[in-house]
Amino acid sequence: MRSPQPTSDDHDRLQLAVEAAGLDLWENDLVAGTVTHPATRTFIELGYSLEEVGNSLNFWLDIVHPEDRPAIDTALVAYREGRADNYRSEFRLLGKDGEWVWYANYGKVMRGAKESGMHRFIGVTFNINDRKQREEELARINRLLSLQNQQLDQMNNHLEKLSTTDPLTKLYNRRAVNERLHRLVSGEGAASGLLFVDLDNFKKTNDLYGHDVGDILLCQVAQRLQSCIDSNDMIARFGGDEFVLLIRAPENDRRPLRQYLESVCQLVLSVLAQPYVIGDLLVYSYGSIGAACFPEDGWSVDELTKRADIALYCAKKQGRNLYRFFEPSMEVALQQQDSIEKELRAALKSRQLELLYQIQVDRELKPIGVEALLRWHHPGCSARWNFCPMPWPAT
Template sequence: MHSFNLTKQLFWIITSFIVGAALIISLYLYQQIQELIQDRALSRSKTLQTYFISMRYVYHHRFLQSGLDLNDSTVGFLPAHASVAISDEFAKRSSDGITIRNVTDRPRNPSNKADRFEIAAMHFFEKYPNRKENLTLINQNGQKYFFFSAPLKIEPYCIQCHGKKEEVLPFIAKRYDKAYGYNVGDIRGVTSIKIPHKVIADEMIAMFWKEMLLAWSLMISLLAVIYYTIRQITHKDVEAKRWLESEVQIRTEELKKTTKNLEDSNLYQQHLYSILRTVADSNQILITAQSLEELIDKTALCLVENKTFLSVKISLLENEILTVKASYGVDNEHTILPIEHIALERNTSIILTDFSADISEECRQKVKKYGITAVYAAVLRKDTFATEAFGVMMICTAQENGFTAEETAMIDELSGDLGFAINSFYQKDNIIKLSFYDPLTELPNRRLLMERLSQAMLSSARTLQYGGLLFIDLDNFKVINDLKGHITGDEVLRETGKRLLSILRQTDIVARFGGDEFVILIENIGSTQQDAASAIQTTSNKILEVAKDPFVIDQNPFYLSASIGIVLFKGNDSTADQLFSYADSAMYAAKKSVRNTTRFYDSTLQETITEQAHLIHDLRSALSLDQLFVVYQEQVDIQGVTEGVEALMRWEHPSRGLIAPSTFIPLAESSGMIITLGDWIFNEVTKQIEEWNSHPVKCNWRISVNVSPKQFEDDDYVSKLQKQIA
C-alpha cells in the first residue's frame, strides 16, 4: 500500500510539473499572439498610410502642375476635398470596417474635423516631434479599434493655402476664414486609420485556442493512460497491503483505547490538582489581603484564571440587599440571579444543570452563547455552623459533564475559608469604626478629629494658609430630650450632622464631640487673617441658617438655634488641645451674649467682623435711603480729547461720611449684595445716557461700567441687561 501511495504521489508530482510547464508555454504563446496581432495591425496601418499619403501627394502635385484656375468649379479638385471623398468612398467599399482619413483640429471642411482620439494624437506628436507614428487600442462606440496615427506637417507647397491669410491665393482667402498662419514643419493634423480589433485578432485568437485545445487534449489523454497503467500494475500489491493495514489498524485502535483511558485518568488527576492549586493560591490571598476589597477581587480573579471556571462572581449583603462585589468572565455579570437568592435564603449551596425552564431568556441566551453546563452557588458564612449566610460565591463552568463531586467539595471548602476571612474584616472594620466614629451620627469622633487637626496644623505651617475650628452647640437641645425623649433627640442629632455635611466642602471635617456639640475643621481658607475670617464667617452664617430650619417631630415643626465659637490657626504655634479650648471659650461667649450667633476667640478680630456686619446692614439700607450715587471719571485719547467716562459708585453714609469703595465693595461681594448694586448702577447709567443724548458733545461719549464676576454667575444676567437697555 505504501508503494502504491508513493507511485501515486510520484505520478501527481510529474503531472503537476507537466501541467505547470504547459500552462507557462500556453501563457507565453498567448503573449506572442498578442504581440503578433499588434505587429500585424501596425504593418497593415503603415501600408494603408503609405498608399493614402502617396496618392494624396501625387494628386496634389499633378493638380498644381495642371495650372487649373481655382474657382467654385475646380475647388473640388483640391487634395483636401478629394481626399475626403476618397476616404468616404473607401469606408463604403471596405467590408471589414477600416477607415482612413486626414483630419485636423481646425478643419475647413467639416468632414476633416478630428474626434477626441485624433486630437489627443495631435497633442502627442506635438509633445514628441520625433515620433513618426503611434498605434493604440481604443474603445469607440462600444467597439475596440486599433488606432494608427501619423502627423501631417506643413510642407512648402502648403503655404500658398495655409500661410498668412494676406499672402495665400485670393480664392482661398475669399472662401475660407480659418486654418491660416501655419509655418513649414507645423503639424496641420494627422492621418487617422482605425482598424476594428476583431479584423486582426479574431482569426489568430481562434487559431491559437484550436491549437491549445488539441495540445491539452493530447496531454490529458496521455496522462490518463499512464495513470491507468500504474493503477493496474500496483492493484494486487495494494490489496495485500490493505489487508495487512486493516489488521494493524485494529490492533492500533485497541492500544489507543487503552492509552486514552490512562491519559483521561491522568488528565483528571491533573485537573483536580490544578483546582487544588487554585484553592491553595486563594487561601494565600485570604492570609495576605490588606483590605476587604482586595480580598474579594483577588480571590475572584485567581479562580477565574483556572480554565475550569468560566466565570466567578462574589456578592455580599449590604443593607439587606445582595450586591455584587467582584465579577470576572461571562461579560462581567453584575446582575443577581434567582439561584443566588435561593442559596442565601436556604443557607445552603445549590447546583444548577438544567437550563430548560425557570430561567430568563437573557440567561438562556448567555448559557447558549458561552456553552455553560453548570452553575454552582456556594454560600458565605462566618463559620461552618452559622445559621445565616451573608453572601454567595457563584461559579459557572463549560465542562462537558459540569462539576464533579470532588470539584464541588473543593469549592465548598474555599467558600468556608472565604466567609471566615470576610467576617474577620467585618469585625476589624467595626472595631475601627467604634474607635474613630460616633455610633449615633456616623461622623468622626474626638479622637479622629484630633489626628486630623494635628495634620492640618502641619500642613498650614508648610502652605502658610489659615485654617479654622468652629465649635457648635445647639441652643435649648435639652428641651427636646425632656419633651420628646432621647430617641427623638438622637434623630435631631443625626439630622443636624446631615445638614452640616450638606453645606460644607468634601475636604472639611465634621465631628461630634458628644451631647449636642459638633466641631468643624476647615483648611486653606486664606493667606491673610482678614480673608480667613471673612471666609469662615460666611460658613458660620450658613450653619446658623440651616440650624434654624425646623425639625419635624411627630409631624410638628420644632425650632432650634446654634451658638458657634471660632478660632483661626496658622502653623503649629498652639497645640490641638489649646485650639479646642479657645474655640470652646468662644462658643460659651456666644451663648452668654444672645445665642444664635458666632464669636471669634480673638477679640480684635471679633470687633472687625462685628464692624463688617454693621456695615453690611447699613449697605442694605443705603439703596432705599438714596445714600448711593454715581460719579464719572473721564477717559481721554492720546491727544487729551475725552472719548468717554467710567461710572464709579460712591456711598455717603449719614454718620460715617464718604466710605471708600475699597471698603464697601468687598463687603458687597462677600454678602451677595453686589448683584443688587450692579443692577442699580447699570440702571443709573442708562438714565444718564438718555440725558446726554441731546448734548452736542456728550452724546458721542461711551460709558464704561465695572462688572463683578459674581454677576456673570447669574444665568439671567444677559437677558436682564437687554431688558434694562431696552
C-alpha cells in the first residue's frame, strides 16, 4: 500500500510554516545537478532577481565566500559518509551591493521512488548575520580583554619586580630579603647564613667625590659581591651602603656551615678591598661583615636580622675590614651599654654626677696639670664603676 502523495495544499502549508519561522526552503536535484526550488527569499535579500539566479547550482557556488567553501565541502562529505545525520553549514554570501552576509544551511537527501532513481536534496536557509556580528563583536571584545589581561599581567610582573628590586644596583631589596627569610624560618629552607656587609667610610667617599661617584661605587660593589656567591644564594641591597647575603652551603661541600661562611666572608673582604676604577679616580673602599646562622642564632626574621646587625656593629667597633659571627655576649654587652646610657641621662637630671679634679704631678711630685673625674653617685649600687669607655661619642 502506497503512502498518500502530498498535495499542493500540503506544499503551501509547509511553505507558509517555513516562511513564518524565517526559513527559506530550497530543493536541489542531485542527479541533474539543478535547482528544483531556489532559496528565493535569500537571493531577494541579497538583491538578486530570480532570472539572475537561474536553476543552476553554479550561481550559488559563485557567491559563496572563498574562505567558507572548505567548511561547506567538509560538511557535505561528513553527511555523505554517514558521519552526520544531516548537512549543516554556515557561510557568507556576496550581496549585489558587495557586502558579505552570513547564512546557515540545514539539509537532507530525500530518496524518491525506486523506479525514478531520483535523489532530492531538500533543506532550509536562514539569515544568521546578526548572530554572527554579535559573535564577532564578542570575539573582538574577548580578544581585547585577553590583550588587556596580558598587559595587566606584564604590568603586575613589572611592578612586582620593581617592588623587590633595588633601582640603583638592580639587586634584590629589603622586601625581597624579608620574604625569603620568612620562607626560610617557616620551614621551607635548610641551614643558612645571613651576612650583613657594610662599606667602611662610605660617607667619606661621597663627601670627597660626590654622590654620583658613590652610586657607581655601590654598583661595582654589587657586581663584586655577586661574584662571591652561588646562583642559588641571594644578594640584596638593604639600603645606603649596606648589603645582605643569604647563603646556604652547597650540597657537595662537607664543611660545617659556619666554616663555609667564614670562607665566604674572607673572599668578600678580599674582593671588596681591591681598588675601584671610577673614571679617572682610583677609589679604595673596604667592608665589614656581621654574620648570623639559621637556626642557631634565631628562629624568626627579627632575631636573625637583629643579630647579624649586632655582629656587624661589633666588627666595625673592633677595627673595620673584619667579619664577626654573632655571639650571645655581644647582645648582652649592647644591652648593658644601652642600660648605662639611659641611666646616665637620668643621672644628669637628678644630679647624681659629681665633678672632681685631681692634680697631676711629675717624678719630683711637682704639679704639672689637672685631670677631671666624674663620680656617679648611683643609689644603692657601687658596681657602676666597672665601665670605662665613654657612653656616647663626644661632640
